Amino acid sequence: MPEFIGAVDQGTTSSRFLIFDKQGNLITHHQIELEQEYPRPGWVEHDPYKILESVLTCIENTIARFELMGHKISDIKAIGITNQRETTLMWDRKTGKPLHNAIVWSDVRTDELVHQLKKRPDSDIVVDRCGLEITSYFSAVKLAWLLKNDKNVAEAAKEKRAAFGTVDSWLLYNLSGGADGGSHCTDVTNASRTLLMNLKSLKWDPELLKFFDIPDHVLPSLVSSSEKYGEVHKGVLKGVPITSCMGDQQAALLGQKCFDKGDAKSTFGTGAFMLFNTGTTAVKSSHGLITTVAFQLGRNAKPNYALEGSVAVAGSSLRWLRDNLRLIDSMEQVSELASRVQDTGGVYFVTAFSGLFAPYWRDDARGTMVGLTSYTNKYHLARATFESMSFQTRAILESMNLDATVPLKVLKVDGGVSNSDVAMQIQADLLGIEVHRPAMRETTALGVAIAAGLAVGVWKGVHELDQVNQKGTTVFVPHLDKEAREEKYQAWRRAVEASYNWTDVEC
Template identity: 55%
Template sequence: MRTTTTLEKLLESIPGKDINHLKGKCGLPLSPYFSALKLRWLLDNVPAVKKAVEEERCLFGTVDAWLIWNLTGGKHGGLHITDVTNASRTMLMNLATLQWDPELCKFFDIPIGILPKIHSSSEIYGRLVGGVMDGIPVSGCLGDQHAALLGQMCLKRGQAKSTYGTGCFLLYNTGHDRVVSRHGLLTTVAYQLGSERPAVYALEGSVAVAGAAFRWLKENIGLIESVAEVEDMANRVHHSGDVYFVPAFSGLYAPYWQSDARGVICGITEETHRAHITRAALEAICFQTRDLLEAMRKDCGIPLSRLQVDGGMIYNNLLMQLQADLCGIPVIRPHMAETTALGAAMAAGAAEGINVWNLTNLQPNPSDVFKPKITDYGNSYR
């Protein structure tokens, strides 16, 4: 959140301080969340970084670029590259051209020369250098949530997945169309499976705090002893006792984008105990996901008929059932939850010259299905 002051300065130069001023090009609202503001902050506040840029010995990239740089040799000839999905989250890439945009870079006063070369998500970029894996090709690169979308096999327009981890991220495949959200969502590249193939786009909604809420309950206020006990404790009560928890520890992300919002727990009475607050924390995740689904329905006009899920929190059966109940659609949980790793492997294996994955003939993952149990008339169960 330290980049908030940088954001405020930039907004002063925009008519009406419109946070969506650049959204038509990069698909993102102006927010401390994205890379461009972090880089601008470093250039303004860290003399060593500013000097390195002036002396043309500084490179910038997201984590994927740093990994590929080191895997392919680092200072000894390493590749300084990224892929379209990671580049689309910096606020510096033009979603139409899939290249760094001169006007966006000028707006943030960032020299294009320090940025990595943009590639597709699936191609042979180079080879590992050193060790027992020397010579093995590096052929897949995607952002975390984009890889999960691919791993969930959401390859068709209208399919969506939600990842439940420290935060919660919902991606909706919009095919080759770039849908500009009017309801607080992000437009992003979902993936591009080959340099000669067109990019597939997605709408994304980001929830800052999901699993992190339970870490806060454990470490900050000692309400629980371990995250593993959350489901059992929340199951001790049948409802939250009208307790509501808004875990806006670092502001609210999609669809509100209020960086100055703060968390609140309300509805506490003398009848409230730990189980109510723990259950309210689970419901908070589901309510925020419901907000994202509503925004996606408004932007695309087609409500989802099912929600595919992944991430570490999906083993919480109560969370999955609450999500199905509050969204009114089935929640599909794959038996293999690490779909981000699977998606990265699929992109790498489908690259031209590798060809160990056939993405046109995929079988669905074995899954558990959580169906809604709440009726349209209230909290009576079928």
């Protein structure tokens, strides 16, 4: 009998539902764009109901197409959920209704709170226990802000009816029944992004909860990335087990088959996220990276850890060129423009729209273009936008090489921006290593499908999938010589310095 696995892939700008077969082939999918809300400068929100509705619509449309292809819903053995991480939601346990809009991972309303927390004499316990820096990026500061600043959230928490979760928790809760007995849990990959989970024990840490002043009764229960959490409560997938839950970047690591220590990938989506598998050892970074859980494939399995470097703005910079500057009609057009010129004409674009993440960690940085002259045209700006992603990835790669002590020789890539040959060739040129792009780039969804399939016995172990998605891989070899590469990178570093100290400048 044929066996299929479904995957919910809920991202920052879109939601998808995909179905894979046992050989890892993508059978069919449906995607819907997700609207973001910007109530104030630096604030980014999602409507929780729109997140849920977009996922349900994607499931219905995908299943309809799946059945038209002659397949049976009963052959879908399980589904998994992968999600934009750090985005923070609060809802009422009694009614299941949201208490506030979701605060998206890129939101910077907590900058002042972050500065206050960093000044505390006991702030060192945070990175020691959870592997993360105190920044506006992670969930705990968003949750602390909600508890202090939103009356609905504060009142619900006081009455012990408030539930906290990242997007995975919200979707899992609703798919498995919502207020009618839905599961309130999150897996260790998502929990490792909250600032609240102890990396060693894989449990909520009482000292961290005390530090951020967060009551433990709002928290979801902790589970592995691959086990049964419940069943779909209603709809076309009613009764199908939900057996995997993973943060999107960790799922992409698994989907790129970075199963072993020393494997690495970079996903170029709304942001760019590079993860390096460090095996069963949680390596503490000394060079601006964060330590996170890569995956735990079973309740009793040992977790794998990863070093991660995050770039806040990658694909969203292309959206900015389209929607804000009206420089292009579609994001795909950037490749065509960038290919018209061999260089940027001396232009460097630091896309620090809401600060810089790893390895800089500067929330006072803002978007900066340097080197503009009367010679500069839109082709140079398009190419400079691609180069910005590559330079930031280069900075992360250098930190990873120092922390891991073994230089990375190949980078596996995925995500929407990786569809551009121009962007990936620039990436190879500026990194000085080969860049490998698989033919099927839905690796985030594939990763969570792998974890879901392992939980129900579709696969017995990850290495059964070693040959999945191997055929048709494109290899980008660096063409830029070392001297030219280093000269460009040093100019980039000067541009980054020019982006600092702008948050106190009055308009």
